Amino acid sequence: MKRILTTAIFLILGLGAAPRAGAGDFIAMGAPYPPYCVSDGLTVKGMAVSTLTTIMNMCDTPISDREIRLTPWAYGYESAARQTQRILLNAQRNIRTEHLYKWVGPVATAKIVLIGRKRDKLFIPTREQLKDYSIATVRWSRPEKTLLAGGMEEERLLRSPSHVQALRRLDSGEADLFASTELGAACQLAGMGLRPDDFAVYFTFDEEPLYFAFSRDTDDRLIRRLNKALQEIKATGPQGLSRFDKMFAD
Structure with a gap:
């Protein structure tokens, strides 16, 4: 009888214990953020x-395509903070978010830039001069949020539901500038049938380190292994390029 009771107690304690995420069963979430x-x-x-x-493959914790999903920013941050075995892509690590997740990174640094037509030959030496120009943004996008957090007034922005409408405003001359990531701008322009060479980066508004934010139940040993793996692929090789550089050379 005593043995049965002991076994039952262990079962109850085991069921009540919070699971710790180690290998497998992760779900990764990210909002659209080209090219990341x-x-x-x-x-x-x-x-x-x-x-x-x-x-993840280097750490014997593979994640399949079906486990990587596009979600709104707010949902991704909330889900990774409250649910288990979640990964948030391109997360911002700051005082407000530091304690909510376990961190791998920085993975990359995104430059938030303002592009315009080369023929306009704009001169923008400081942020103060931006008030003289109309800026097209994608509503609720990371570049737009960066501008707003950096002191830009919302009413001064030409907000659109997608980059298609925003770039049309830029191309037509309705807007002087378009807020994007430096790497994403060329892809968005080409996707619209516009020539990237006809546009130029006139101002770099901010630089944003990007991280993978893992839910707090993730095993610390896995977080250490993932950070080590990231360092390994970003280490400079004998030809001056890292494996990370070669992955995205094209």
Whole structure:
């Protein structure tokens, strides 16, 4: 009888214990953020996705395409903070978010830039001069949020539901500038049938380190291994390029 009771107690304690995420069963989430996280039919691609799958494989914790999903920013941050075995792509690490997740990174640094037509030959030496120009943004996008957090007034922005409308405003002359990431701008322009060579970066508004934010139940040993794997692929090789550089050379 005593043995049965002891076994029952261990079962109850085991059921009540919070699971710790180690290998497998992770779900990764990210909002559209070219070129780091983009939709590709039924799957999600991009620099962040490729980097995550590479280091997860290196740590014998593979993650499949079906476990990587596009979600709104707010949902991703909330889900990774409150649910188990979640990964948030392209997360911002700061005082407000530091204690909510376990961190791998920085993975990359995104430059938030303002691009315009080369023929306009704009001169923007400081942020103060930006008030003289109209800026097209994608509503609720990371570049727009960066501008607002940096002191830009919302009413001064020409906000659009997608980059398609925003770039049309830029191309037509309705807007002087368009807020984007430096790497994403060329992809967005080419996707619209516009020549990237006809546009130029006129101002770098901010630089944003990007991380993978893991839910707090993730095993610390896995977090250490993933950070080590990331360091390994970013280490400079004999020809001056890291494996990370070669992955995205094209």
